[in-house]
Amino acid sequence: MKSPAWRNRRTFLRLCRARDLLSDLRSSNVSIAEAAREASLSSFHFIRRFEAAFGETPHQFRTRERLTAAQRLLARGRSVTDVCLDVGFSSLGSFSTLFARRVGISPAEYQRSLRRSVYVPDWTPHPPTCLLLMGGPDAIAIFEKTVRRR
């Protein structure tokens, strides 16, 4: 597939603005058509160009952003129902299904898994990079064992 001629960076910037709008949880009611208007494009061209620039459709992007935000809020100890509403889902069922599809476990299980460790950071935790650099998978196993022991 030939990419469109993107000689003008302004189009890309407009897409970035629309992307910001879609990722802003405070504007969770914004429709794809409204985001397309932010980019000064028709919905059809907006979806095509968004996917070419960011590797996913606006809808896929927004869903992923919401689920990432949900992981952060669950890590802070917020209830599953509150998180579901906070990140813009109206149905607990579809939220749980999408969350489990992406993370591999349900929102409640995810929250329980974080509570097992003493240190619950503000974002999805992963081992310190320095450990990974030095020791690879063995270092991670030791790190996780240490965290569980605390």
Next chain:
Amino acid sequence: MRIKLISIFVDDQEKALKFYTDVLGFRKEKDFPAGGARWITVVSPEGPGDLELVLEPNGHPAASAYQSALMKDGIPATAFESSAIHSEVQRLKDKGVVFTMEPTVAGPVTLAIFSDTCGNLIQMYQPKSAP
């Protein structure tokens, strides 16, 4: 002491792995679970073979804010060197890659900028005396 790893934040590791291997043509070097994410590195088949690019998740709020700010201001997150920038750009365009800057002569280099689909702009450059 030497530089062995460089990292780039990505908004989705699976999508990034696909782009950096299938589209750019890098080779997956490491891929294993790391906490809630994965430790993924790629290397360029054109070398150097032991310099790995880490596709690092942008899970920390500061990481995604950093990425977004750079991208909106048109600042590339990193740069890759090419010895044949025009044919490389055409090859990537044929794969659907979006360029925000066509190959442009800028003093001692020719450079172009594209979106890596994972929240970054990447600069590709070719020095006048290409290796």
